[in-house]
Amino acid sequence: MKLTIIGGGGLGHVCAAVASSQQHCAVSMLTGHPQRWNDSVSAVDPDGKIFAGRLDKISSNVSDVIPGADVVLLCLPGYLIEQTIQRIAPFLDNGTAVGSIVSSTGFFMFAHRNLPASVPLFGFQRVPFISRVKEYGHSSLLLGYKKELALAVENHSDPELLRAQMEKLFLTPTKLLASFYEAALTNSNPILHTGRLFSMWHDWDGTPYDHQILFYREWDVASAQKLIDMDSEFMALLSRLPVREGVVPSLLDYYESHDAISLAEKIKSIASFQTITAPMKQIDGGWVPDFDSRYFTEDFPFGLKLIKDLAVENNIATPNIDMVLEWGMSKLMAH
DSSP, rough: OOEEOOOSSSSHHHHHHHHHTTTOOOOEOOOOOGGGOOEEEEEOOOTTTEEEEEEEEEOOOHHHSSTTTSSSOOOOOOOHHHHHHHHHGGGOTTTEEEEEEEOOSSSSHHHHSSSSSTTEEEEEEEEEEEEEETTTTEEEEEEHHHHHHEEESSSSOHHHHHHHHHHHHHSOOEEEESSSSSHHHIIIIIIIIIHHHHHHHHHOOOOOOOOOOTTTTTHHHHHHHHHHHHHHHHHHTTTTTTOOTTTTTOOOHHHHSHHHHHHHHHHHGGGGTTTTTEEEEETEEEEEEESSSHHHHHHIIIIIHHHHHHHHHHOOHHHHHHHHHHHHHHHHHHH
């Protein structure tokens, strides 16, 4: 497989290392910083397993790495997806599959709007790995795997073949979804991140914190309850769309919990989440929220906003989602 990865964040780094470590895959990178990339890349998982390989091509020029690719994988924040699709569109070969490592920030909507209907599309419901960059362009940390991946495929002559390829590529059992809605709509980052941020900081008075909050390890019952309330509205939306019951489980079901107390305890206890910090920046006197972080620039205007727009189209009342979205967007506009 000739795979081109677009994007140099944590997921781009880990996916490049995992894919290039496999002999059946030749990996190229499209990046705005080709001079910062080494042609050898690696990732290490929590058990110390090292994935290492060499990149075939590294370039900032679309014409260098898109023609000839069998699969193009976007590992990008939501605000870059549409413009990137527009950039690569003229260079795609017939039959090249274009996909996104996560679909909840508008990938399918942008692809439908900017690519011919004949282009094979795919997108994951959730990201395959918890990922962090260690040394940019060279090494990364694979902090956690998923038990199973869910993949939506459109316009492909053999969806089962693509599913099997992705399963092999990402070392995780992968199932096919019935529609792009089942991948594009998730209560992961767009609900979980935004609800937690709102609960932490909607009444913040500007006083610096004495430490950088651990996003998951310090999870509280109020944050869990906000998630449950938002998720209830989200599940009502799913009931109006071509989404099969249970394909997108409620957050209580996903985290095997039954109320806010058990949900908070479950989230706090997940081993792979223990070291993940809240989006904050250090100033004189302590730590303050970083309203310019991707938690804000990604999950509010692309993740939660997509859910809100669909709720409006389908006449679903979303008072909790509205409250959180309005607060998050106000912070974005103020910063």
